Amino acid sequence: MPRYNFKCSEAGYKCSYEVDGATSEELIPKIKIHARYAHNLFEVSENTLVKFKSAIKEKTS
Numbered sequence: 742m743p744r745y746n747f748k749c750s751e752a753g754y755k756c757s758y759e760v761d762g763a764t765s766e767e768l769i770p771k772i773k774i775h776a777r778y779a780h781n782l783f784e785v786s787e788n789t790l791v792k793f794k795s796a797i798k799e800k801t802s
């Protein structure tokens with residue numbers, strides 16, 4: 742089963758937060774909650790969402 746991993750640093754933040762899940766879709770709400778509390782991003786724009794999605798990597802192991 743593929744596992745997906747998001748690292749906040751991959752999205753351009755100086756932040757050590759990371760989260761993983763079975764699907765990339767499952768990660769989006771978790772990333773949004775993190776962005777709100779850690780980065781004061783109360784509204785996630787389309788551009789920011791694209792940036793977050795591109796930072797989600799599929800684990801090979």
Ligand SMILES: [Zn+2]
Nearest residue numbers: 749756758779
């Ligand atoms: Zn972060």
